[in-house]
Amino acid sequence: MKKLARLAKYIIPAIAVVLIATIVIVKLTRTEYSETEENEELEQEVQLLYGIESDNYNINEGTIEEGETLGAILNRFGVTPQQIDKIAKQSEDVFSVKNMRAGHKYSTFQSKDSTARLNYFVYDIDLTKYLVFNLSNPDSINIYMSEKEVDIERVTKSATIISSLYEAALENDMSPNLAMELADIYAWSIDFFGLQKGDNFKVIYDNKYVDSTNIGNGTIWGAWFEHGGKIYYAIPFIQDGKLSYWDENGNSLRKAFLKAPLKFSRISSRFSNSRLHPVLRIRRPHYGVDYAAPAGTPVHAVADGVVIAKGYAGGGGNTVKIKHNNGKFVSGYLHLRGYAKGLAVGKRVKQGDLIGYVGSTGLSTGPHLDFRLWQNGKPIDPLKVPNEPAEPIKQVNRLAFNAVKDKVMAELKGTLPDSLKITSLEMLAPDSTVSNQTSATK
Numbered sequence: 001m002k003k004l005a006r007l008a009k010y011i012i013p014a015i016a017v018v019l020i021a022t023i024v025i026v027k028l029t030r031t032e033y034s035e036t037e038e039n040e041e042l043e044q045e046v047q048l049l050y051g052i053e054s055d056n057y058n059i060n061e062g063t064i065e066e067g068e069t070l071g072a073i074l075n076r077f078g079v080t081p082q083q084i085d086k087i088a089k090q091s092e093d094v095f096s097v098k099n100m101r102a103g104h105k106y107s108t109f110q111s112k113d114s115t116a117r118l119n120y121f122v123y124d125i126d127l128t129k130y131l132v133f134n135l136s137n138p139d140s141i142n143i144y145m146s147e148k149e150v151d152i153e154r155v156t157k158s159a160t161i162i163s164s165l166y167e168a169a170l171e172n173d174m175s176p177n178l179a180m181e182l183a184d185i186y187a188w189s190i191d192f193f194g195l196q197k198g199d200n201f202k203v204i205y206d207n208k209y210v211d212s213t214n215i216g217n218g219t220i221w222g223a224w225f226e227h228g229g230k231i232y233y234a235i236p237f238i239q240d241g242k243l244s245y246w247d248e249n250g251n252s253l254r255k256a257f258l259k260a261p262l263k264f265s266r267i268s269s270r271f272s273n274s275r276l277h278p279v280l281r282i283r284r285p286h287y288g289v290d291y292a293a294p295a296g297t298p299v300h301a302v303a304d305g306v307v308i309a310k311g312y313a314g315g316g317g318n319t320v321k322i323k324h325n326n327g328k329f330v331s332g333y334l335h336l337r338g339y340a341k342g343l344a345v346g347k348r349v350k351q352g353d354l355i356g357y358v359g360s361t362g363l364s365t366g367p368h369l370d371f372r373l374w375q376n377g378k379p380i381d382p383l384k385v386p387n388e389p390a391e392p393i394k395q396v397n398r399l400a401f402n403a404v405k406d407k408v409m410a411e412l413k414g415t416l417p418d419s420l421k422i423t424s425l426e427m428l429a430p431d432s433t434v435s436n437q438t439s440a441t442k
Helices: 002-045 070-076 081-091 165-171 176-185 395-413 430-441
Strands: 057-063 105-111 118-124 129-134 142-147 151-160 200-210 213-227 230-239 242-246 266-269 272-276 283-286 289-292 298-300 305-312 318-324 329-339 354-358 368-375 378-380
Touching: 070 081, 070 118, 081 129, 081 142, 151 165, 165 176, 176 200, 176 213, 200 395, 213 395, 230 395, 305 329, 318 354, 395 430
Parallel strands: none
Antiparallel strands: 057 105, 105 118, 118 129, 129 142, 151 200, 200 213, 213 230, 230 242, 266 289, 272 283, 289 368, 298 354, 305 318, 318 329, 329 354, 329 368, 368 378
């Protein structure tokens, strides 16, 4: 009994200490958890607009009117001429206020007290970029540029040609810009003026959203186009620091000559040794291809070269001629309405550069481009020009390219898991592609 009494003397206080410690720990945990919950609720309640806590201000939106200046707008909100001058000068290093354009949106953040003081002025430069004027401290104005968060949605679409690529894209909920980009990718491989009913294509690309509004498409991650019974693949890959598109064998889709010098029109007359002239009503050779298109349609150089002629050429109207391949080929662009700014004889142009606009000058019954091509001084059919591909995938990049190709072609077939999809341009570069492929197979 004495032993039990002695044990009780020590055990009871020990139990009491443990109970007290447990109660304290539970209370502290509950308090900490409660504070964490409150902090999370507070964070969730904070509403940000352009990175600014919007609940603290009265916010108004407006649009810059034609002829309206930043100074006139700020003056309406009580900003003094001295402050406006200071703002304009300080903004020069970030974004010149002279470049603000009519039609662009702006937002004002005014204090909720009786002064209604302007604390922030935000100008939307474009769909993603914006300029913030932090005027909350008149003695220390802060001006900076930022960007809205862009959400990316990966999309796979397919369509069948009924009349044109443009119409097929629109009918299948694709943007006109996507059609233009596909036309650019396949500009050397597919004659879009010779598309046949039943030709079809499939494309993987990104849709970009800001505040749930679609702001256009992003990278095209792969495509195939079936034309005349042949399938043309487009595999993206970065070689020598430049993103280009390649076929399944690693040959560049870029060629020495574009298939056509303009987009989305139709061929109204082909190369012929005996054609009835629409104006003169006599038969004579027509050593070119006529593309019917609206007046003002942009006309592009079909290959790198040097301008050797620019001016009025009788029946050909306003004409441009460009020498290519050290004079082996010469291209001609007739009946132009006008020329690209800065175009002059002796100027070097790159493939795809703007050189002029479709018109109806000279002997012409309506707006069209008469496109001609000479090889060693002899006229040849532009639709049958010999076209050598650009440099293929280098041997040192072959393994990396094959890794990308396998993934792209598997995704086009619908058999690639999401975890293996290529989602950034860095994954198209040789080094990262090899490392990604290696890690994926481990």
